[in-house]
Amino acid sequence: MIYISSHNIISSLGFSSEENLSKIRKGISGIQLSENKKISPEPVFVSLVSYDETEKRFSKISENSKKYTKYEKFLILSINDALKNSKVDIQSDETVFIFSTTKGNIDLLEKDNKNSFDTERLKLWKSSEIVADFFGKKNNIRTISNACISGTMAVITAQRLIEAGKYKNAVVTGADILSEFTLSGFQAFKAVSEGACKPFDIKRTGMTPGEGAATIILTSEKSLSDNSGIIIAGGANSNDANHISGPSRTGEELAFSIKKAISESNLSSDDIDFISGHGTATPYNDETESKALEPAGLQSVPLSGTKGYIGHTFGATGIIETVIAAEAIKNSEVYKTAGFEEIGVSGKINVQKKYKSISVNTALKTASGFGGCNAALVLKKENFSQNTVSFDKKHFEIIKKVKISNNQVTVNDTIDYKYTDSDKNQFSAFAKAVYKNYKIKYPKFYKMDNLSKLGFLGAEILLNNTNILSNYKSEEISVILSNESSSLDTDAKYQKTIDDRENYFPGPSVFVYTLANIMIGEICIKNKIKGENTVFISEYFDKDFIFDYADILLNKRKSKLCITGRVDYNYPKGNYIAELYLLESSK
Incomplete structure (x- = not known):
């Protein structure tokens, strides 16, 4: 079984999982109007991590702040916080580091930043190595860049590598910063909301770009777990084979991933208690997600979307929303979907309007992204239906x-x-x-x-x-x-x-x-x-x-x-x- 050892979330809401969850429970959003012309010529609603607080916290763990980029600092702070509550030996050959990001140090391409760091820092593998080296990790370092499912796929990949006996532990960490590069691109697609985003709502007008980081440490050894008894039970991904920037209109491919992940977890759709949804608040993505959930038999399952609180954090979002799913199980709770008031999708889904306490034994995490990619991940309490996993030699x-x-x-x-x-x-x-x-x-x-x-x-x-x-x-x-x-x-x-x-x-x-x-x-x-x-x-x-x-x-x-x-x-x-x-x- 793949247990959770520890985790962290860094977003506009705070620098720990506890800070983030506390504010989400209270319905507090970190989305604000930004007039920073370095990221956009016009004012825009975004979700930004406090730069001053980032520098303050980083100075406490390193005397070489100028040696690291903003993106790398996010990752280091997130991993460092997660490690405080984990006994996993990250320097061991039995531990793999898996990074997820869409653009990494992309701000180094800007003309004002071109000479601030070596060009090689633009390479995603290079920044992963630098961050791992901060913690003395020299080998077994992997990086996934798969659009907006990167974080979810990083968790699924860790699960698979551990189950196959390649490693015993995994540090799964992801981040993205919000720069003019990313923001202008989604503005060009006319996909950015005029205000704070409204996932699944009839008045949604687009996404809210954000930035952040997250880490989840996984282990096959129960003695190294957080004692919550929550495991990563199954995962799958698929491709729409439809369009490089638009999702499938039917949702059948995401539904396929969902059904596969549930089946691998030795569960049925009736067993799922909570959905940590992707919910970008773009017209097409939310519509497709709703169409995928209904045929998967999940139309009545409580669904919460977090992007109305912290925006879309790209390479971090899948890990953040996996942590939120784990916390929902651990604390028997589901969360209000910030920005949602009236259903605006054709698929029948149960979007949560308020925070409430309910029994949660299992949770589903969904994700979709450019390139037609989809992913689904299932978490559950270890005593809720056992998994059987076996592997043969190469075949x-x-x-x-x-x-x-x-x-x-x-x-x-x-x-x-x-x-x-x-x-x-x-x-x-x-x-x-x-x-x-x-x-x-x-x-x-x-x-x-x-x-x-x-x-x-x-x-x-x-x-x-x-x-x-x-x-x-x-x-x-x-x-x-x-x-x-x-x-x-x-x-x-x-x-x-x-x-x-x-x-x-x-x-x-x-x-x-x-x-x-x-x-x-x-x-x-x-x-x-x-x-x-x-x-x-x-x-x-x-x-x-x-x-x-x-x-x-x-x-x-x-x-x-x-x-x-x-x-x-x-x-x-x-x-x-x-x-x-x-x-x-x-x-």
Whole structure:
């Protein structure tokens, strides 16, 4: 069983889980009108963590405040607070660190910040290493960047790695800061609320961007737990295979994740007592979430959304809302959904208008994000229906391998195509040549950014002449990729559109590609793949880890066919590589 050892939340409401929960119980929101022109040319409602309090608290644990970025300080403060109440040895080889974030140190791209830290700090894996090093952790460090499900997937990944016997403990931590980069992008999508957001309400007009951090420490050893008896019981994720920036209109893919997570937890929908909802308060997301919950049989289950209190904290939100789900079970309580007054979605759901005490033995956490990704996680009391988990040895076959680099394509280690034109140093020309050589017909290819083009081409060549997808249901196929530079190539291009306030033109068509997992979204849309999908960020391609993770999915029958490997378009050098494998279950 995977127990909770300790946790922390940092948000506009405070710097501990206790502070945050106390204010949520009282219905206090941290959302305020900001007139800070560094993050927005116009006043906007946001949820910000106190900078002065951050510096004050950080100075108590480090004499080198200037050595760390704001994002890194959030993570360090969160982990440090969680460790105060945990006996887990984080330096042990039996403990894994799992970070979740969407943009990390993205503010370092701003022209006023470019010389404040080394460019390498923009790399998500680098900031993860720096934070882990603060606590003396030198190895077993993983980073997930999967849009708004990053935090939820980090918890699910920890559960899977511990259950598979890879580790005994996990420190799962996530954060994002609110910068002009992120805020302007969602404003360009017209997705930001005119006031404090109103999840699931008929008058909702959009999300409230926020910032924050959270940590949850997990362990397989009950003696190291917090004695609450609450366990992480099951989790699943899926892809809509519909649109890179808009959710499924039916909700069936999120419903699939929910049903899988509940089933894995050895529960039924009738057993779920509480839902910690995603509830971004955007028109489409809330509608889709409601449509997913109803067919999953959860229409009467009390649902609370926290984004009306602390905004959308992106890479931290999944961990924050998992902690809130755990506290609901621990304290037998459900929370008022701030901003909600009248139902404004077509799916039948039970959104809470006030705080109340009820019996809670189980809880569901849901999440969705750009790239069509969805996730669901179940927590429960350990004595409420037992889990049975078993793992075999590796049981997959490598059906095919494709590598794209240095202007050539190899299939199963044999050169299959080589580009020799005069402009050979330009990736865009090479990519178009590969597209034409393999007779791919998909006009949307030309709108993709470089990273998505590279991943898309690799997947198309990997699947070429196999007809293997027809052997499986869409939800039985997964895409698990590794990446070094995340989406930094496109990030830099987007940053240029907002650097000059005299020529300020943030565009959604560029911003949507500022997430590494969008390349997976493009692969899934083209091939109607609706199974598991995750992007891990690491300096080097750890083939053993990626294969082990794919094997866990195959072992748990969450997948029968897996596209896996690495896809990276390096920033700032511009060199590229895609190394993809097609794995098929041999079980």
